[in-house]
Amino acid sequence: MTHQIRPIDGNDLLKDVNCRINDLFAAGEDAKLLQCLDEETRRIKSAPTLDYAPVVHAHWDYYSGGIIRPHFRCSACSSPRYEHYAVNEFKYCPSCGARMDEEAR
Numbered sequence: 001m002t003h004q005i006r007p008i009d010g011n012d013l014l015k016d017v018n019c020r021i022n023d024l025f026a027a028g029e030d031a032k033l034l035q036c037l038d039e040e041t042r043r044i045k046s047a048p049t050l051d052y053a054p055v056v057h058a059h060w061d062y063y064s065g066g067i068i069r070p071h072f073r074c075s076a077c078s079s080p081r082y083e084h085y086a087v088n089e090f091k092y093c094p095s096c097g098a099r100m101d102e103e104a105r
């Protein structure tokens with residue numbers, strides 16, 4: 001599931017807001033202070049958004065066999081992969097999309 005986020009530089013934004021608020025507060029400009037907060041709120045809301053989905057980290061677990069021939073399984077979705085050469089080449093699980101960068105346990 002994805003949702004949208006706004007990539008903003010929070011440090012720059014806070015610096016701008018603090019400077020403006022301090023100046024207005026020192027000058028006793030309550031109405032302008034509220035206007036400033038309104039402008040900054042609009043500025044945040046007008047920043048572009050990106051679709052965001054949490055990254056699932058996983059690794060390949062090796063199963064030596066039994067009834068089924070030896071294979072690897074994704075630690076996130078348990079999807080089997082029988083191409084042993086391929087598990088080291090997949091950066092993402094072909095079944096669930098998990099990023100295969102987790103240390104095997």
Ligand SMILES: [Zn+2]
Pocket residue numbers: 058074075076077078079093094095096097098
């Ligand atoms: Zn998977």
